Amino acid sequence: MSQEHKGFVPLLLSEFNTLTSLFSKLLFTQYPPVIIPGEAILGIEAMAAGISAPGRTILNIVTGPYGSLFGKWLERGGATVVEVKVPFDEVVTVEEVAAAIERYKPCALSFVQAEVVTGGSNPAKEILNIAHDFNLITVMDSVSAVGGEALLVDEWGVDFVAVGAQKALAGPNGVSAVSISPRGWEFLESNENAPRNSILSLLDMKPSQNGSASVRVPANIPTLEARALISALTRIEEEGLAQVIKRHELSASSAIAGIKALGVEPWQKDSKYYSTLTTTVRISQEQNLRIDQPIGIVAPGDGELFGNLLRINHFGANACRQSVEEAITALAQLLNQDPDHAIKAIRLIWGNEHDQ
Numbered sequence: 001m002s003q004e005h006k007g008f009v010p011l012l013l014s015e016f017n018t019l020t021s022l023f024s025k026l027l028f029t030q031y032p033p034v035i036i037p038g039e040a041i042l043g044i045e046a047m048a049a050g051i052s053a054p055g056r057t058i059l060n061i062v063t064g065p066y067g068s069l070f071g072k073w074l075e076r077g078g079a080t081v082v083e084v085k086v087p088f089d090e091v092v093t094v095e096e097v098a099a100a101i102e103r104y105k106p107c108a109l110s111f112v113q114a115e116v117v118t119g120g121s122n123p124a125k126e127i128l129n130i131a132h133d134f135n136l137i138t139v140m141d142s143v144s145a146v147g148g149e150a151l152l153v154d155e156w157g158v159d160f161v162a163v164g165a166q167k168a169l170a171g172p173n174g175v176s177a178v179s180i181s182p183r184g185w186e187f188l189e190s191n192e193n194a195p196r197n198s199i200l201s202l203l204d205m206k207p208s209q210n211g212s213a214s215v216r217v218p219a220n221i222p223t224l225e226a227r228a229l230i231s232a233l234t235r236i237e238e239e240g241l242a243q244v245i246k247r248h249e250l251s252a253s254s255a256i257a258g259i260k261a262l263g264v265e266p267w268q269k270d271s272k273y274y275s276t277l278t279t280t281v282r283i284s285q286e287q288n289l290r291i292d293q294p295i296g297i298v299a300p301g302d303g304e305l306f307g308n309l310l311r312i313n314h315f316g317a318n319a320c321r322q323s324v325e326e327a328i329t330a331l332a333q334l335l336n337q338d339p340d341h342a343i344k345a346i347r348l349i350w351g352n353e354h355d356q
């Protein structure tokens, strides 16, 4: 190596602390979240491994494939897993959750806040309110909600929240975060089965709780991903979280207006619970909509949803008028229709914000 070549600069403590505080602000929490050295799915698996134990009954709500996976991880940890599962063109209702809590008497409840795969968004705040009435530990997968809808971690009193930047936040997927309340830490610490000396161990990664900054950078954080994440979260701060959410809301409502103008229906049944990150289109009789390959941000359904729906992925950098117009134009082509009236419907929604 030549003298002039400076080589690779490992993640600085100041960068690590910046990343932690950007996440705290984003999540409206006073507690430093755990920075997860991998994709959000690692943080989600770590939450399941950390809370599960024989003798604990956990209510897992399944409104899409990530919820099913979480239930399997809970079972692996030995907990008694009870489930509320709804058809994937609906979200869960607070009444269903309340009935299951009364029936099974769980100590914790887990659910996915918003689903990109089904295009539905659960009534998170109401679910958390019910959980609090029964003094349950609450666990939320908010990977596809953060940046697309409200997520007020401390105000809502949610104990575990997993987030990643690869969806609405237009960031990298290689580093993510899990926010944990003091009560959540107690729940982990009181679990003899919670992993230690493991990449799944949240306890191994516990940040200092007294508000003081970390004294060292965890060795396992991927440096380049962490730097890219700092840039992404800084861009979100600069744009303003409220504006980022607004962009996703406009994308969703304009995508809905566009598909309705083309005479096709949303996959999700209740318009009150549409995800702001994806719009899902019901295929039913429209055989032309059965695509095998994505066309831009229009993608076929995942897994069991293949052939039943199409997904318009209007999130992150694609939460903008132009991407929605391109997606609706692609759908119009599949349907052998002129897209003009659908484009007009989209522009009406964006109004004079059309330069976004």
Ligand SMILES: *Cc1c(COP(=O)(O)O)cnc(C)c1O
Pocket (backbone or CB within 6 Å): 039, 040, 041, 042, 044, 066, 112, 114, 115, 116, 117, 141, 143, 144, 164, 166, 167, 173
């Ligand atoms: C995208 C997503 C994840 C994370 O999955 P990755 O494989 O890390 O991208 C987790 N949960 C939900 C609900 C998601 O939409």
